Amino acid sequence: MTVVPSTEPSDETLASRAAAGDDHAFETIVRRYQARVYRLAGRLTSETDAPDVLQDTFLQVHRHLPSFRGDSRFSTWLYRIATNAGLMHRRARARRPAEPLDAFLPTFDAAGSHCGTPEQLRVVSEADERIDRQVLAGKAREGLARLPDLYREAFVLRDLEEMPTAEVADVLGIEPAAVRQRVHRARLLLRGYLQDVIGGRS
């Protein structure tokens, strides 16, 4: 949610003006959201594709503003458009499926206890002391790129953009329980992947 000083018009007011043809109102919307949409676009696709996704998003927003009815918050509506634009770019780029991360899911012994020692299971929480920050960041981005779209969208919106679960559900058009399930799966896959990268594979 955007915190707007009381002297500035709300998103919804700007959207209404922009839909009526007020270019200045549309430009204000773009300025207000461009940095956040760019960051979201990069997280959903890649640094390379983010500029195109950014422009596609605002093009779609401009086209569809007259159909914005205010059923959800303007920011939710905009994030929905950006998420779809990101998905379209990912699909257009994907020449071969990314190597799955399923091998990094947690494993358990016959009694249902975690495999591995506490030291191995803990390494991700000690990443800053165990691995160079730049190396870790690069590996983390590689891991995110390998997440299936289904999990990546939910994880990016919930955990990286830090949106409430209910709003993520609204953006993705799914139930909150499905958001929780997808985010949990993404966390497990990435946690295991990072553990392997850092060197604590059990």
Next chain:
Amino acid sequence: MSETACVSGLELLVDYLEGLLPAPTVAALEGHVAGCQKCQAFIASYHATPRIMREATDASLPVTVQTSLADWLRKLRET
């Protein structure tokens, strides 16, 4: 429910973190984790994962991209 195993605790973790579990289940889960070093270690790394990913993917809008968007807006206004 002191018999809670790591695997069943993990299935409940996301609902626990969102405050959706009934009190008896919360008590059983917390009881298990309090006595399980593996779960404590796993949960610490589970919590660290989004932070690491967030920091790795944080990005500022480059000036070149901002300029390009401004150019596009100008063209849009002129059409």
